[in-house]
Amino acid sequence: MKTAIISDVHANLEAFQAVLKDIENKGIKEIFCLGDVIGYGPNPRECLKLAKDFPISLRGNHEEAVIFISIDFREDAANAIEWTRDTINSNAYNKDETNDLWDWLGELPRIDERDDMLFVHGTPREPTREYLRPTDVTDKEKTNENFDLIRHICFCGHTHEPGVFEEGPDGKKIYYPIRPGKNMYRITEKKCIINVGSVGQPRDGDNRACYVVLENNIVTYHRIPYDHKITMNKILKIEILPKILATRLEAGR
Numbered sequence: 704m705k706t707a708i709i710s711d712v713h714a715n716l717e718a719f720q721a722v723l724k725d726i727e728n729k730g731i732k733e734i735f736c737l738g739d740v741i742g743y744g745p746n747p748r749e750c751l752k753l754a755k756d757f758p759i760s761l762r763g764n765h766e767e768a769v770i771f772i773s774i775d776f777r778e779d780a781a782n783a784i785e786w787t788r789d790t791i792n793s794n795a796y797n798k799d800e801t802n803d804l805w806d807w808l809g810e811l812p813r814i815d816e817r818d819d820m821l822f823v824h825g826t827p828r829e830p831t832r833e834y835l836r837p838t839d840v841t842d843k844e845k846t847n848e849n850f851d852l853i854r855h856i857c858f859c860g861h862t863h864e865p866g867v868f869e870e871g872p873d874g875k876k877i878y879y880p881i882r883p884g885k886n887m888y889r890i891t892e893k894k895c896i897i898n899v900g901s902v903g904q905p906r907d908g909d910n911r912a913c914y915v916v917l918e919n920n921i922v923t924y925h926r927i928p929y930d931h932k933i934t935m936n937k938i939l940k941i942e943i944l945p946k947i948l949a950t951r952l953e954a955g956r
C-alpha cells in the first residue's frame with residue numbers, strides 16, 4: 704500500500720494540481736495532508752475544496768490563524784491571513800459552500816495517529832506552531848521532549864524543509880537533509896521525525912513542489928515542477944498580498 708503525504712500547500716493551486724496529478728499517475732489512492740492548505744497563496748477556496756476528502760487532514764498554524772486570530776505572524780503573513788479570511792467569506796461565492804468550508808476548517812484535528820505513526824503539522828509537543836529546524840538537532844531538551852512523545856515514526860511539515868531527524872541507540876539525534884540524488888529514507892527500528900517538505904512554498908532552494916510517498920518502510924521524496932509564473936502573477940495582482948510571496952516561489956526560499 705502506498706500513501707502520499709503532503710503539507711504546506713499554501714493556496715498554491717498550480718503546485719497542488721501538479722502534485723495531485725503526479726500522485727494519480729503513480730496509482731496512489733490514499734493522501735494524508737499535514738496542514739497549511741491555505742495562507743500566503745492566491746487560491747485558498749480552490750485548494751480547500753481539493754483537500755476536503757483526504758482521510759487525514761490536519762490543522763496547520765495558518766488554518767488556526769484564519770479560524771481564530773493571527774498571533775506570532777509577521778506582517779506579510781498576517782496580511783495574507785486577513786485576505787484569505789475575506790476571500791473565504793466573500794459574497795461572490797455560494798453561501799452553503801462557504802459554510803461547508805468553515806465547518807470543515809473548524810473540525811480539523813491537531814494530530815492524527817495510525818498504528819505507530821503520529822501525524823502533526825509542527826511538532827509532537829506543539830502540533831500546530833512549533834518549528835523543528837535542522838539546527839535544532841543539537842538542542843537536546845527540544846529534541847528529547849519531542850522524541851519522547853512518539854512511539855516510532857512522526858510525519859510533520861511547517862518548516863518547508865524536507866529532511867529526517869533520527870534517534871540513535873545512544874539517544875543522540877542525527878539530521879538527514881534531503882538533496883538531489885539523496886531522496887530516500889529507510890525506516891528502521893529507530894525513532895524518526897520525517898519532515899515532508901512543502902507543496903506550495905518550498906524553502907530549501909529548490910522551487911519545485913515537494914511531497915513524499917510512504918511504501919512499507921521506504922519514504923521517497925518527489926520534486927514536481929509546475930508553472931510557478933502563473934501563481935506569481937496571481938499573487939502580484941492581489942494588492943494586499945506582499946510581493947515577496949510571489950518572488951520567493953521562483954527562488955524556492
Ligand SMILES: [Fe+2]
Pocket residue numbers: 711713739763861862863
Ligand atoms: Fe506552512
